[in-house]
Amino acid sequence: AQSVSQHNHHVILSEAASLELGCNYSYGGTVNLFWYVQYPGQHLQLLLKYFSGDPLVKGIKGFEAEFIKSKFSFNLRKPSVQWSDTAEYFCAVKGGGNKLVFGAGTILRVKS
Amino acid sequence: GAGVSQSPSNKVTEKGKDVELRCDPISGHTALYWYRQRLGQGLEFLIYFQGNSAPDKSGLPSDRFSAERTGESVSTLTIQRTQQEDSAVYLCASSPSGVLAETQYFGPGTRLLVL
Numbered sequence: 001a002q003s004v005s006q007h008n009h010h011v012i013l014s015e016a017a018s019l020e021l022g023c024n025y026s027y028g029g030t031v032n033l034f035w036y037v038q039y040p041g042q043h044l045q046l047l048l049k050y051f052s053g054d055p056l057v058k059g060i061k062g063f064e065a066e067f068i069k070s071k072f073s074f075n076l077r078k079p080s081v082q083w084s085d086t087a088e089y090f091c092a093v094k095g096g097g098n099k100l101v102f103g104a105g106t107i108l109r110v111k112s
Numbered sequence: 113g114a115g116v117s118q119s120p121s122n123k124v125t126e127k128g129k130d131v132e133l134r135c136d137p138i139s140g141h142t143a144l145y146w147y148r149q150r151l152g153q154g155l156e157f158l159i160y161f162q163g164n165s166a167p168d169k170s171g172l173p174s175d176r177f178s179a180e181r182t183g184e185s186v187s188t189l190t191i192q193r194t195q196q197e198d199s200a201v202y203l204c205a206s207s208p209s210g211v212l213a214e215t216q217y218f219g220p221g222t223r224l225l226v227l
Contacts (some may be wrong), residue, residue, distance in 0.1 A: 092155075100145075
């Protein structure tokens with residue numbers, strides 16, 4: 001069965017710090033990979049996605065993620081976080097089948 | 113354009129009662145998904161509808177859960193004889209067909225509390 005592991009449940013950073021959120025998945029076949037974000041009081045929004053091609057994908061608001069197939073990883077990065085990045089971040093994988101499999105989420109708090 | 117909408121936004125019910133949750137997908141989206149998110153956990157797949165095909169019910173946790181969708185429009189998720197462990201946020205998502213089919217667009221969710 002597919003599974004997704006997010007390494008940290010809570011992350012606290014100061015503004016301008018660099019961010020890296022880990023995501024590892026277990027699935028042996030071809031995958032589509034996603035990062036979703038949920039800002040306080042808002043619904044889930046797509047941050048970025050990887051289907052194929054360049055393993056370094058860029059999303060909205062300066063976020064990027066790198067797909068490393070050999071490590072089954074899809075880590076999310078941002079060079080310099082802002083207070084407005086405070087949110088919960090979910091990594092998700094779609095392998096064979098119809099469903100997205102989500103990680104448990106990482107709550108990011110950025111101190112101003 | 114309008115996004116995915118869900119109603120009610122909040123529902124409090126007593127254990128043993130039935131509840132019905134509604135999802136209006138984005139117009140033209142052929143696929144519709146229901147997920148459940150328990151406190152502190154990730155989203156858990158429940159059911160998937162694609163056009164007029166038979167739904168994928170593999171994620172429904174018990175026979176108390178059922179869902180319907182008429183064509184490519186509204187879907188309802190019904191939970192019968194609710195239990196306290198059913199308390200969660202129920203999220204609906206829809207996606208288009210074609211090359212964008214892999215991207216799901218989520219609604220705001222229905223927060224269900226079973227007392």
